[in-house]
Amino acid sequence: MPELPEVEVVRRGLADFTTGRTIDAVEVLHPRPVRRHLAGPDDFIARLKGQVFTAPARRGKYLWLPLASGDAVLTHLGMSGQFRVQPVGAPDEAHLRVRFRFADDLGEVRFVDQRMFGGLSYSEGGAELPGEIAHIARDPFDPLYDAEAAAAALRRRKTGLKRALLDQTVVSGIGNIYADEALWRAKMHYAKATDSLKPLQAREILRHAHEVMAEALGVGGTSFDALYVNVNGESGYFERGLNVYGQEGSPCPRDGRPIRREPFMNRSSFRCPRCQPVPRLARW
Ligand SMILES: [Zn+2]
Incomplete structure (x- = not known):
């Protein structure tokens, strides 16, 4: 999607x-x-x-x-x-x-x-x-997006981190691909309890989500299933920049461990078992 x-x-x-x-x-x-x-x-x-x-x-x-x-x-x-x-x-x-x-x-x-x-x-x-x-939260590209408020909203949730990132009333625009990529960049597990995040961690994961989406935008997006094209029928190039999403079995670019794919909300989550270990406080 x-x-x-x-x-x-x-x-x-x-x-x-x-x-x-x-x-x-x-x-x-x-x-x-x-x-x-x-x-x-x-x-x-x-x-x-x-x-x-x-x-x-x-x-x-x-x-x-x-x-x-x-x-x-x-x-x-x-x-x-x-x-x-x-x-x-x-x-x-x-x-x-x-x-x-x-x-x-x-x-x-x-x-x-x-x-x-x-x-x-x-x-x-x-x-x-x-x-x-109107109920959808501002996204990180919105000139009126408030990163502090979004981080606070994230920490107020009592859920797993990726679920909160996908919740369009916390911050909008993030889906499965960019959530997985942002979590890898932040070295966080998708089930980390949002109410265990320190303020700095909450800001970090949102900053990574913003950055990875900005990079993807810079190369025309990700053509993940051949159905996404721009108005001229052309695909983007960001799949080359994906570190974990769709990379099951490939080595983690940081430490070489094989990327794992795990079932998540009827879809999948991709993570490195070494740099994104299961947290002490997890909410599945
Ligand atoms: Zn790793």
Whole structure:
């Protein structure tokens, strides 16, 4: 699932193609991606016709396309959602679901989604911040992100460290990949009890999460399952920078011990058994 860096790559790519453009027509080729718009696809289409996009925005893994009217199109990429920009008349992608046509002839924006866990919805008054995601904490890239407050929120939890990192109401944007990478960098085990973290440790793990996501963003994100691409259909390069995620059996870059994969929340956690040992105070 795309995490903050991958969504931010998409946001930046869309910015060049949506900002200031007037929507001429919206085509919904499959109803499922607009299922969260309860009034249905026809209403979704009717509301958008003639509206003007302003600069796309993001919080955590959520991306929205604000409209000059003060409303917004809220999106979630889910497992396999992609935004693509294409010349008018280019062949449809196999899993094309929603198409935005514009009043100019500078190309169209398409939402492509193979598995359709993602989608689009119309958010009334959502230009600044859609109400649907107002409960999500600021992410480390947000100019108003408060690292001290986030560290304090982390320590107030009574859970395992990785569970807290994945909790989007503590800090947003971090998913399985960047949590594992940040934990390795901080030499911490995923089950370390958050209420046993010292203030410095809490700040450290969040700083590592921010840094690893910034590095990933710098190279276009991680193309972990071939479904994540930017608006031009290109993959990022960060898989080369992964130290533990997906590296089961490979040597830890610090000490050479084989990386372990362990079941975690219906998925996996990757860690080095030597530099990330099981802590004395663990919450599984
Ligand atoms: Zn190690």
